[in-house]
Amino acid sequence: MGSKNDDFAGIVIFIETEAGDYELRKNARVTWAAKSRFDRNQVRVEFFVVAKSSANLGFLLYEYKRFGDVTIAITDEKDVSYALGLLAMLDYKEKNYKRAKCLLRSDINNILLLRNYAAICRDTGLAVFAGYHSALDQNDLKKATSQMVDQTLLIGPEVVTQFYKSLRSGKFSKHTEWWSSSSSDDVSLINALAEEAYQDVEHFDENSESDFFRFLCSKGSTIGYSVRKRPKNPRKVLQDPFAHETRKCIKP
16 A cells, blocks of 8 residues: 655655554654654655554554555564565565665654654665664563564665565575564574675664664764664653754764
8 A cells, every 4th residue: 555656766764563553653743753854855754564464454544544654564474574574665665666765664662863864865875774672581571582673774776676686585485584473583684685785784782872773973973863762751752852863972
């Protein structure tokens, strides 16, 4: 679902979200993803829902008609792995935003500084970035069980297309550990896809020095791209996602 945007050459941002996450999408639309916050000639934001064919899509269809920013992919798979979700987004991008230079996949718990993503897309050549957060053991919340990829930024049409071709190839479909949500190894998948595209991956962990995934140090200041919503005071973060955009840094 969605309209073709053949002339758009900027960055397409897919926000991965569950069908029932209406309030989260609503909060995003009036804060960091408000249309007044970004230039639609450079940025497009789509809330991406991978839904089961048996799901009740009535409210999602209403939301799509009202806001025009919801994309629904239908699947018969029992669980949606990182690989399946990424493939659905790449497929949609290739069919509806063919000329777009960049693709960002992010989960709904990230607050994005859209103007900075537009700038890195515009000013950077070919590149692959990946941001992570630690998945916690539900029986011991102080213990991390694995790293989950919550952002994937692909820069360059060639990179995006190669990721798409690789995921559709028989070589990648044989790796069952990438397609099962219960055993998905997202980190090795991203590395393997990047290798097929002849790119190294720039990795960023949420447990770094600041809350931001910090991609660049420019003229002594950090350029922030996103902050992961903190459960202690999410409303304050939502109200002003730009409050701590820059911090002092030393370029290595």
